[in-house]
Amino acid sequence: MALDQETLKQFVDTVRRYVRERLIPLEDQVADEDQIPEEVINEMKDMGLFGISIPEEFGGLGLTMSEEVAIIQEMGYTSPVFRSMFGTNVGIGSQGIIMDGTSEQKAKYLPLMASGELIGSFALTEPDAGSDAGSVRTSARLDGDEYILNGTKRFITNAPRAGVFTVMARTGTREEGGRGVSAFLVDAGLPGITLGKPDKKMGQKGSHTCDVIFDNVRVPRAALIGGVEGQGFKTAMKVLDRGRLHISALSVGTAKRLIDESVLYSTERKQFGTEICNFQLVQAMLADSQTEYYAGKCMVEETARAYDAGEKVSLQAASCKLFCTEMVGRVADRAVQVHGGSGYISEYCVERFYRDVRLFRLYEGTSQIQQLVIAKQLIREASEQTA
Amino acid sequence: MKILVSVKRVVDFNVKVRVKPDGTGVDLGNVKMAMNPFCEIAVEEGVRLKEQGIADEVVVVSIGPKACQEQIRTAMALGADRGIQIETDQELDSLAVAKLLAKVVEEEQPGLVILGKQSIDSDNNQTGQMLGALTGMPQGTFASEVNLVEGKVEVTREVDGGLQTLSLNLPAIVTTDLRLNEPRYASLPNFMKAKRKPLDTKSPADFGVDISPRLKTLKVEPPAERQAGIIVGSVDELVEKLKNEAKVI
């Protein structure tokens, strides 16, 4: 639903305040304890953040992509682990159900996801299937009125808290590739599901991933998203444009924070008798970061607008993901450089962000996968024109 | 019981204000505006009393230009039930505000009026007290705790040297201090709901109140730049300097 400008502005302002007054002061604690305080999770639930992308009829806010991008840029201004807490509910955890779920599936899961009562995780990646997502081996075999799931999923965000997993499993043959994959809604409490130990990550402390192991897990037939086999991969691909824009907006928000931190530091730190911001080589770093940030912001906002207008944006969304996540990597690197040795010391938040943003180039499709998507589409378009 | 809360639109507390070059006031061009933080605490307190079932309606009033409807909407998103805006573009003295509020009190007959102890723009700290004088209602200013017990309100006040607790007969006036509560962040659904809550617009003339200023601003100046401090070598040196240089002890 498109909000009027004033209401959107009020909400964006509130999120901005919440980030600055409440979340930023907690960043170090969350990183040290590897845990977001329960109180904060409840506040984010109360603010409606878990349901921003879920339609109003299911208790969410039903924001447009442009509105979502505005909110997520604000969330990007603090440690990405706060966003990660509700990220799966906003993105791939709920969107598959919204786009392709049956009405029973929508009614059962969406209201609980919108309120944050239920955390949804998305389980696609496996030890032997990452970028080549169509090769997943986790199997789902129909046995009477139930499917039996077997396999291991890897690096599953929010798995320790998840109430339901969207599991991509093979119902067809290996040769069918992505066309043999189906998506299932699997309640986390079912017998046969075990979780691995939380992964020890480079950054994003406070957000947790782990293996999810399915050992003869019986799920009812009604758990198949959309009720049709072989659609799982298509469902996942449909959700991707939104997810890529979401991560791009997040990267843009974080770039802004890193620039603000860098500018502040450069106006306070003195060397050779003057603030370091007076050195043109330092200014160049600030200007480059600002320019790239602004380019990313414009890309994301324009693509979100096109998405809302119903245009096909796969190429643009992949371009945004590629540029914005690489951009924030460069901005983080310069932020450390502007901070000098202090940028390598964890007392300054740029050190933490430098590690945190590294993930953005890896998940939801690596940079190389985005390049493939972009190039493939360009080539396809060209051949369609000459045909 | 009905609670009346007043809110004021002021420069956002995060903004570093600048004095206009001609010294006639603070430059408000392109400056982010927000609800006065003390007023936000007042709204929160009213809403909490409603959530506890002690109050059944929270009415929020703001006096000022049309734009202050934004702050009324924010108060309604936080949980107030309806709003009253008294629209005027004129600069208002505390007395003019208090007189208008007194009229609203007369009309609405609230059991409790909650105001911020002061607004961060001019820091006058007068309106609540003046409203007390005009209405004859008892007042508990600088509240850090408010409890309603059997037709009375107990107000813990932050005063020099400690805390003082007053018991006031209702209807009463309370002005809020910073430690009274921590205001919540409004949710988006509540912003949407706030759009549908009633907001009455009135003018000072509707109340027959003369709002012409009693005070004239002669000049506004920024505070003097702070001089750099010094690091003293010992406690003795500090005491010596406080005594003989600063002459404060």
Ligand SMILES: Cc1cc2nc3c(=O)[nH]c(=O)nc-3n(C[C@H](O)[C@H](O)[C@H](O)COP(=O)(O)OP(=O)(O)OC[C@H]3O[C@@H](n4cnc5c(N)ncnc54)[C@H](O)[C@@H]3O)c2cc1C
């Ligand atoms: C913290 C974290 C959270 C995650 N959360 C989730 C989650 O919630 N759910 C989920 O399902 N997954 C999740 N993942 C998994 C993530 O999506 C994958 O790690 C990612 O897709 C890359 O797969 P991979 O790790 O197997 O790398 P690989 O696919 O093995 O890639 C290794 C390298 O090879 C490159 N490469 C691979 N194929 C090609 C090609 N065709 N052309 C050129 N280069 C290629 C890659 O770009 C990369 O540089 C998460 C990962 C992490 C680290």
